[in-house]
Amino acid sequence: MGIINRAIRNISRRKIRALLVIIALGFSMAIMVSIPAGVIANQQTSSAMASNLSNVISQTSDAINKTATQIDCSLASDLSGFGFAPPDNAGGGRPFGGGSPPAGFDPSQFGGGGTPGRFGGGAFGGGQANPMNESLYTDIDSTISGIAAVEPILQASEGSNATISFFGRTFTRLVTEYTIEGIPLTSNLVDNYNILPTNITAGRNLQAGESGVVLLSENNSAYFGVGVGDTVNILDHTFTVVGIHGSSSVSDRLTLYMNLSDAQTATNNTGYITSLRVFATSSDVVTQVATSISSLHSELTVTTDQTRLNQLQTLQSTYSAQLASAQESNSQTYATAVEEIVVVVVATSLIVLFVMLYTVKERTKEIGTLKAIGFSNLNVMSQFMLEGVLLSMIAGVVGIAIGSIAAPTISSLLLPSTGISGVIRISGLSVATLNPELILALFGAAVLLGTLGSLYPAWRAAKIRPAEAMKYE
């Protein structure tokens, strides 16, 4: 009849009491293990958020830098929205689509690790720009000072006519199937001005000096039924698909990118462009450059993105504030967790202490008898320590069981939620889970707290006089 066997029998002797104690201890141990699990999850979440925010902040900085120096130029929009045939291309009938409107900033581009959009590059369907002679490009570039680079753009939408009935009247409307965007693939623009889409989902991006190649959107890829490496026939011209871009905005969804001269050839618009994007040497001279362009070419609509710049700067400061508050709330969470763990550790030890003290008091006569028949103080002490530790270990198992189910609930109840709210949502927030290290640590804590809590009661037990066996009340 060993000491362990006796400890087990003693615990199971009063089943209801043992059950209640184990449930109480089990819950406090579940809390004990759920809090660190929650802290770990919170840290993962907030570090993901922080790195995401840092990305967004640096992207926004890029955007600000670009926006600050960017000037969009186009001919007055033809708001009818119908196709337009260039004057020197009577038989062509290639309609020009999509302008280069001062695109509104789309905050959705910034969520979830999104890439910065291609600013202002989208065909928004807000009107179609009229073509202008390519010579404007060299003209502006050479005559106006304060210009770092000029990007001439040719944008043309291809589609089919659809008939629409509207209040009994019939209209014919062009439904866009894809939009060609021709951009000059010079190394200066490609390397320094980020004129290409950044979100490449397959293959690679266009490279400086390339020709006869095309970068499709996912939508285009499905429309033409081709993938990376395939050749695709666009307006009777053959191109090799080098990559697929994931659209970062609605306007980008139908857009395929190619070299400007390829686009001009394919759309029979040699010598024509639809818009110009001028990059000033610095944000200080933007207004001056824009004024110069306007006075030189009064036919152009010249837009500097002051509004968008303001928006971006506001967003930037919001993000920075949120990053700071995330770090702040992280340390707050940590402090709260430490406080709560201290409380629950003390509570657990106290439960063990009181239960074991009660047991010792209740079994005074039994202890006296054991000592009278020859048990040493050490025997008695280890008997009660073992009972306390065993009780605590059983509760530890229960705590792990409860924790593995309820850790997310418990930790979200007890810990302040990670402090970035509202503007930025991160998909896949980390959930509190018990990893093997935590389970092992809890088991260690159970043994430790069982030992700690039963130390004093066991010492009291050892001090009971054997003569207690003779008290016959």
Add this chain to the structure above:
Amino acid sequence: MSKPVLQIESLNKTYMLGKRPVQALNNLNLQVNQGEFIAIMGPSGSGKTTLLNIIGAIDKPTSGQVLLDGIDVGKMPENQLYKVRRDKMGFVFQTFNLLPYLNARENVELPMEGRGKSKSEQKKRASELLALVGLSGRENHRPQRLSAGEQQRVAIARALANNPAFILADEPTGNLDSQNKQEIIKLLANLNLTQGTTIIMVTHDSQAANHTERMLLLKDGKIVKEKEGLHLAKKNNKCPHCGNDIQISDSTCPSCKKPIYSSDEIFST
């Protein structure tokens, strides 16, 4: 003449009851020989249990000597005394004091723990002892499934576990009916005869005391009277009434037909 196994000289024990000192034992002297069966009697508060506790090394004397095989246990440190209790003493209590969550055999095995015996040896010894006290076949019964008399038998078997020099019994019949009382006294008497174990029994019960070989009357912490009991004659296989030969197992004398266990009052109070 048997050699003395216990010599008590000038034993004093003073308790503090609150701030009032109470002299439980007052300059007490006692010599117990090997194999004696002694009853200690006396009114409440006369110091019976205190004396038994000091002999059993569970209480310490205030002054005086308690020589157990020539060693003064009164001066032994606490961390040695448990060995004396374990190896030399077998306690029997009025309330049996069995562990309720252990069966009879496991209760008997308890004192053997820490003596370096193997589990199977402990088990064998416990079964033998239970057979000796007439409980073979009841080894696996827990105390609540045993009668009071049976529980006290288990307690006696437990007391014998380590082959002690003494059995110290504190009112062993105090919680038993007359039938079981007689059985337990007979059992102790037979153990004394067959095993040669020295037995010191504290009792209020003069009938029980009468069946020991020497009765001591304690009063105010002193032995005030000593008397021979019926057991002395029995030890010599003589009828305590007529002096003719008897057998250990006889309950009445074959010659004079008187009951060997009588209920004569021996001490007047």
